Amino acid sequence: xxxxxxxxGVNVDALLASRxxxxxxxxxxxxxxxxxxxxxxxxxxxxTVQSFFGLGQEQQHKEQTVHVADHPEVFASEDHGITPIEYxxxxxxxCLTAGxxxxxxxxxxxxxxxxxxxxxxxxxxxxLGVDSDVRNGxxxxxxxxKIDADASKKEIEALxxxxxxxxxxxxxxxxxxxxxxxxx
Amino acid sequence: xxxxxxxxGVNVDALLASRxxxxxxxxxxxxxxxxxxxxxxxxxxxxTVQSFFGLGQEQQHKEQTVHVADHPEVFASEDHGITPIEYxxxxxxxCLTAGxxxxxxxxxxxxxxxxxxxxxxxxxxxxLGVDSDVRNGxxxxxxxxKIDADASKKEIEALxxxxxxxxxxxxxxxxxxxxxxxxx
Numbered sequence: 001x002x003x004x005x006x007x008x009g010v011n012v013d014a015l016l017a018s019r020x021x022x023x024x025x026x027x028x029x030x031x032x033x034x035x036x037x038x039x040x041x042x043x044x045x046x047x048t049v050q051s052f053f054g055l056g057q058e059q060q061h062k063e064q065t066v067h068v069a070d071h072p073e074v075f076a077s078e079d080h081g082i083t084p085i086e087y088x089x090x091x092x093x094x095c096l097t098a099g100x101x102x103x104x105x106x107x108x109x110x111x112x113x114x115x116x117x118x119x120x121x122x123x124x125x126x127x128l129g130v131d132s133d134v135r136n137g138x139x140x141x142x143x144x145x146k147i148d149a150d151a152s153k154k155e156i157e158a159l160x161x162x163x164x165x166x167x168x169x170x171x172x173x174x175x176x177x178x179x180x181x182x183x184x
Numbered sequence: 185x186x187x188x189x190x191x192x193g194v195n196v197d198a199l200l201a202s203r204x205x206x207x208x209x210x211x212x213x214x215x216x217x218x219x220x221x222x223x224x225x226x227x228x229x230x231x232t233v234q235s236f237f238g239l240g241q242e243q244q245h246k247e248q249t250v251h252v253a254d255h256p257e258v259f260a261s262e263d264h265g266i267t268p269i270e271y272x273x274x275x276x277x278x279c280l281t282a283g284x285x286x287x288x289x290x291x292x293x294x295x296x297x298x299x300x301x302x303x304x305x306x307x308x309x310x311x312l313g314v315d316s317d318v319r320n321g322x323x324x325x326x327x328x329x330k331i332d333a334d335a336s337k338k339e340i341e342a343l344x345x346x347x348x349x350x351x352x353x354x355x356x357x358x359x360x361x362x363x364x365x366x367x368x
Contacts, residue, residue, distance in 0.1 A: 009226030014260030019312045029309045029318075033270050037277035039298035042193030045281040047274045049266045054308070055258055062263045067251075067271075069278030074239055076198030079246045082233045084279030085352045086217050087251075090231045091271030093221035094253030096365065097229040098268065114223035124238070125213045127350050128203045134213075137355035141363045157367050164365050166311050168269045171321035177357045181280065181327040181348050183341050 010105040028056045043071040044080045085137065089118045091169040096143060099163030109155060112148040141173065190334075194289040212239045227255040228264045269321065273302045275353040280327060283347030293339060296332040325357065 022029045031054040037047040050064035068081030082090075093116050104111050120141040126134040147156050164170050206213045215238040221231040234248035252265030266274075277300050288295050304325040310318040331340050348354050 009228070011226075011260035015312065018259075019314055022309055022312060022314050026307070026309065029307050029312075029314070031306045031308050033267065033273060033304045033306060035270060035273035035277050035302045037274075037281050037300040037302070039281050039285060039295065041285075042195075043282035043285060044193070045278045047277045049270050049274065052256075052270075059256065059258055061256060061266060065266055067266075067274045067278075069274070069282070071282060072236075072243065072245060074243055075202075076195035082245060082249055082251075083217065084275045084277075084282065085356070086219060086233050086236075087271050087275030087278065088353060088356055089217060089219035090221075090233065090251045090253070091268045091275065092363070093219050093231045093268075094229045094251075094271065095268030097221050097223050098227035098253070098255060101223060101225075101227060111223070116221040118219045118221070120217045122215045122217060122352060123210070123213050124215050125206055125210065126355075127352055128199065128206060128213075129350065130203050130206050130213070135355055135359070136350055137352040137359070138361050141361060143363065143365045144368050145366065146368045153367070160365060160367055166313065166320055168306060168311055168321040169272060170363060170365075171310075171319055172269070172272055172357055173361045174363050175319070175321070176359055177322050177325060179276070179325045179327065179354060179358050181344060181354075182329065183337070183344055184328050184330045 006105060006108050006110045008101045008105045008111050010102045012102065012105045015102065028054075030054070040080070043075070043077045045069050085120065085122060088138075088173065089120055089141070092141065092143065092167075092173060093118050095167045095169035096145075096160070096163050099167050100145070100147065100159050103159050103162045103166075104149065104151075107155075107159065109159065110150040112150075113146075115146045117144045117146075118142070190289060190292050190294045192285045192289045192295050194286045196286065196289045199286065214238070224264070227259070227261045229253050269304065269306060272322075272357065273304055273325070276325065276327065276351075276357060277302050279351045279353035280329075280344070280347050283351050284329070284331065284343050287343050287346045287350075288333060288335075291339075291343065293343065294334040296334075299330045301328045301330075302326070
């Protein structure tokens with residue numbers, strides 16, 4: 001594959017250099033990501049994201065962004081934004097998609113288009129407390145990629161598999177994470 | 185507690201009625217949530233959310249929304265939006281906050297303000313493949329609430345604990361979810 005002709009917009013050389021650099025500097029690899037949420041009214045909230053820490057120092061996104069969440073009208077709410085559980089799909093979709101682009105670049109595969117459809121099945125009897133045997137979150141999430149690239153079906157499937165293997169959000173959803181919730 | 189005087193903007197009566205209605209109609213409680221992601225360039229993607237299914241029929245959010253994700257400049261990316269893993273914090277923050285409001289309404293506690301600070305610790309040696317013993321996602325997530333309400337510290341802590349107990353996103357992060365990723 002003619003790697004030099006491929007451009008998916010991912011700077012793989014920089015990523016590989018980071019990998020080498022971090023081998024000897026585990027402290028620099030510690031990234032606490034942050035978010036700050038403010039209740040508006042009812043189930044409506046706004047979460048602001050801007051700063052994080054990494055490579056041993058404070059970092060900032062170029063812009064501060066505000067992410068609105070609410071419950072829909074069928075839950076007797078005002079639907080000011082998407083539901084919290086849909087944000088999980090946004091995270092998963094974007095993580096796997098970024099991974100596909102990065103892996104394709106590294107493997108010298110030119111991408112033309114990448115689309116993913118996600119569906120997360122939830123039984124709302126859990127959160128409503130109807131049946132304690134029903135879990136609160138997703139039972140099952142399905143991601144279906146449609147990828148147009150200079151590669152065989154098998155190579156494309158291998159791209160997606162590798163993206164999954166290195167995805168932070170896929171890991172968080174499929175494996176348990178320790179979460180502590182406190183009142184200041 | 186004078187429940188009738190409390191207004192946190194949550195229609196608890198409607199939620200309790202839904203709970204009763206869904207006891208006899210488990211099919212209506214099946215909610216597949218959906219998202220559709222389109223790769224832009226590099227690690228930049230846009231995820232669109234609008235329709236979902238629930239109460240036995242197709243549903244729509246009032247508005248279609250687009251959620252931009254990217255990697256930051258320290259990852260040699262263009263930082264067009266927050267990272268996928270930060271979207272997980274947005275989901276968790278907004279889910280627990282909506283829960284606090286709903287539980288407070290149900291318990292007759294007037295909220296004045298609810299804020300949550302979140303931090304998710306990630307060691308990026310995982311996603312970069314530096315060390316296979318390092319996981320890709322968060323090691324640990326901490327949520328700290330600051331709540332001003334007509335209630336004792338103990339009652340406020342109980343609100344937060346109950347919200348956690350019924351949170352869809354908290355469940356998804358702390359427990360394993362089955363995720364299938366396919367190429368169409």
